[in-house]
Amino acid sequence: MQITFWGVRGSYPVPGAATVRYGGQTSCVEARASSGETVIVDAGTGMRSLGNKLLGEANGEPRQYHVLLSHVHWDHIQGLPFFSPAYVPGTRISIYALLTAANELDQVIGGITRHEFFPMPLEAVPAAFDFHQVEPGVDFVIGAFHVTPIALNHPFGSVGYRIDADGSSWAYVSDTAPFDQVLHKQHFLAGPEPLSPDDQVALAAMRGALVQRLKGVDTVVYDTHFLPEEYARFPHYGHSTPDQALDICVEAGVRSLVLYHHAPAHSDDQMDQIAASYLAKGAQRGIDVLTSFEGMTIPIGRPEKPA
């Protein structure tokens, strides 16, 4: 299995000279099994380039695509209307997401293509869509992939995915806050709120389940939007730091951590510094730390030794 990063940015797309090397498009990762089957995680703006590539691979023919959504904040769904295979009749697109409120999932996804936001409503798009609700801890199979959703700590709910295929595994852990200071629920937070004993129990349980699910995972892609000093100012925004990601990964004994969901304000030069600094910090703790950039492909699992 291998994974390719099509969008690594958090919050909103950031064009310009400062993002040329790491990339300015938002969350989208493609996993590919040795069979050639693919699964897409998150539908941020990176999905536009991915769609063009997949449509080319399919020679313009209809195919079935599977899209796992962590949650439906704009930066994770905004690429969907620009996914070119959706405009090929006969294409089928299966969308998997957490149901976070009473509305039906198709209405939430369909809502982004309503008249007032986008020229073509979902019903008019030639592809057929089907929607699947995921539940943390309830695993399922998509072809070569075994998928386990994991609850995360983010406003209105978010879910990570552990994905096993070809005898190896990786996990997508984005978006999430750490599990100590703030418990995200379904209301607006103007700042951190005091934690009740129940909240503390809920956070510990969420953290415990995450570490448990990550045990034995080869590579973990983690929301590391903030540097520690930025997190200190915005602990209620629902994102983590590389240090918090390292703590989780060390505890779970994973081999490699990939920094992901870069803050829009982090320039390429800052990203170079972050990459170098956490490569060193990871080495001290026995973890390979990579910093994702648009177009990066990495193999999952230890490379096999030549016989």
Added chain:
Amino acid sequence: MKLRFWGVRGSFAMSGRDYLRYGGNTTSIELVTAAGERLLVDLGTGATELAKELMTTEFGKGAGRLPIVLTHTHLDHIQGLPFFTPFFIKGNEIQILGADPISGLSLESTLQNQLSPYYSPLNGLENLAAGVTIRSFVPGTSLSVPGFAVTTAAFPHGSMWTTGLRIAADQKVVTVLTDVEYPSPDEPLPEALALAEDADLLVHDAMHADRDYELRKGWGHSPARAGVVVAERAHAKRLALFHHSPDATDDMIDEVVARTAASTAVPVFAAAEGNYLDI
């Protein structure tokens, strides 16, 4: 009057080296009068860059006043709203003006839906710390914004309507006609000619290269040629091609500009992110 393009790209924000000279941010245009009064047109991703500059001024201290006119509510014209930092500072007063996108759906409900808890952690307009007022207007009416006189008209844009703007200040006129499509590029609607009459600068939708237009008729956008026809017939003094296709690299835009400029006596350039232009 000065004008600065903060975002010139249509549909989709494009990052990467092929989009550095003209810029990859979606639409946002800032106008400033000699007296320092400011008007913003559209809240595409370009507005997030302007926001950083504004935060170093009175907007950072909660004493900023800003009117924003939205041409319409397609995402590429509003996607910067949740990240426009002056909204997060108490004391700033920001007014958003625009037409209701479709009958029965107000501008305010549309923006409220953009910030609904599914889509945004802001969880609703009421959580923006600044004073935000949202006012729907009926295209065809004139808007009075401190320092500017704005005349408006509705234009068909695919399945909805967009608002064209004639913005006058300091005895100068800037006309913005974006996301417009006429019955044909050679038959601009009379409302377009009226808004652009004797304008010092006409900013016009040029999403499509002329040779691609036939394939994309009815999608709600113009070829570069349509802007030329309006500018010539309305006697506009300069034409800025705007709302560049996400598929158009810097080199492709250079080509469109060269070909368009060769076809008319009106001075033509492609809108680009960057410096203030004197009108």
